[in-house]
Amino acid sequence: MNKVYWGDCRNSLRQMKTEGITVQTCVTSPPYYGLRDYGHNGQIGLEETPQQFINNLVEVFACVWDVLADDGTLWVNLGDSYAGSNGNGQHEQSFGQTKYTPFESPTSGKKLGIKPKNLLGMPWRLAFALQDFGWYLRQDIIWHKPNPMPESVKDRCTKSHEYIFLLSKKPHYYFDYKAIQEPSIYGADDRSSRNDLRRNTGMNHIAPKKDNRAGNGRIAYEGKRTENNTSGGQESFVHIEDMKNKRDVWTVTTKPYSGSHFAVFPTDLIEPMILAGSRVGDIVLDPFFGSGTTGQVSQALGRKWIGCELNKNYETLQNQRVSQQGLELI
DSSP states (O other), X not given: OOEEEESOHHHHHHHHHHTTOOEEEEEEOOOXXXXXXXXXXXXXXXXXXXXXXXXXXXXHHHHHHHHEXXXXXXXXXXXXOBTTOOTTEEEEEETXXXXXEEOXXXXXXXXXXXXXXXXXXXXXXXXXXXXXXXXXXXXXXXXXXXXXXXXXXXXXXXXXXXXXXXXXXXXXXXXXXXXXXXXXSSOTTOHHHHHHHHTTOSEEEEEEEEXXXXXTTOEEEEEEEEEOOTTSOEEEEEEEOOEEOOOSEEEOOOOOOOSSOXXXXXXXXXXXXXXXXXXXXXXXXXXXXXXXXXXXXXHHTTOEEEEEESOGGGHHHHHHHHTOTTOOOO
8 A cells, every 4th residue: 555645635535435545543743723824724722712623633633533443543643732832933842853843823912712721631532522523532642752852941841742642433342552562570469579670689780672573573571680689689681471562551752853844753663552552554644644653654664654734745755764674663
C-alpha cells in the first residue's frame, strides 16, 4: 500500500471506503486548536469556536471508523490551548525548534466567549465527543516531556505533558500487549531484590537489547547485578526475564527535526502504538500525515501505511522520511 492521499482527509477517507480499503489501526495527531496557521484553505485548527473544531474532528474520525477494521484501534494525540493566548502571532518551540507564526488565532481576544487565561480542555472535549459518537474510550495516556517548551508564566506550572487517547470500535479489539511490555527489574514477590535495589546493590546498568526471540519488535533487557559481600563486592552479568505491562505514562523527549514541518511526532512516541495496534503486514493510517513520521515508523516495523495530507508542500519531507531505511527505533 504505502500511499498518500492528497486533499481534505474526509474526502480521502470516503474515497478509501469506496475502494474497499481496511486499516488495522489509526495513529495520528490532529492540528491543535488555534496554535498554527499551516497556510492552506480548509485546514482544521482555526475554526471560530472550539465546538466547530471538535465537530470537524468528530467528522474526520467518523470517516476513519468506516475504514477501520472491527477489531482495530484509534490512537489520538492532542495538545491543549488557552483562551486569550496567541494574539496576532506566537513564538512556538516545537521539538527543539523555534518559529514565529504571525496569524490571527481564534483563541485571541474575546472571540470565544470564554474568559482569557482559561484552559480550554480541548483533548477531553474531543475524547468525550468521540465517546458520544460511539467510540470506546479505553484509556488516556500521558506523554511526559522531560524537555518541555519553556514558558514565562508565573502563576502556574510549566506544561510538560500531552494526552494520547486509545479508542476502539468494539469492546474487544486487537492489542498486542506483549510487544510493548517493559522490563521488570525484580519479580513481583522478590522482596530481597527490592531491598537490594533500595540499597543500590540490586540490578543496575539496565539497557535495552534487541532479542529476536521476543518477536514483533519486542525488546529484551540485560543488565548487571552488583552484590556486596565480604570480599568487597562482585559483579555478575544476568538476563532479565521478568516483564511487566507498559504503564500509561510515557516519558519521551521531544526531538529536533530539520524539515519545515513544526509539529513532528517523535518516532519513539508512536512506536508502541503501532506495535500494540497492528501486526507485521497490517496497514497503519494517519489522516494528518504531515511530514510522514507515521509512515516512516510503520515501514521500519514491517507495516504498510496510508497517509492523508492537505498540504502538498510536505511531499518532499514525506519522501525523505519514508526512504530512511536505516531508521533505528529505541
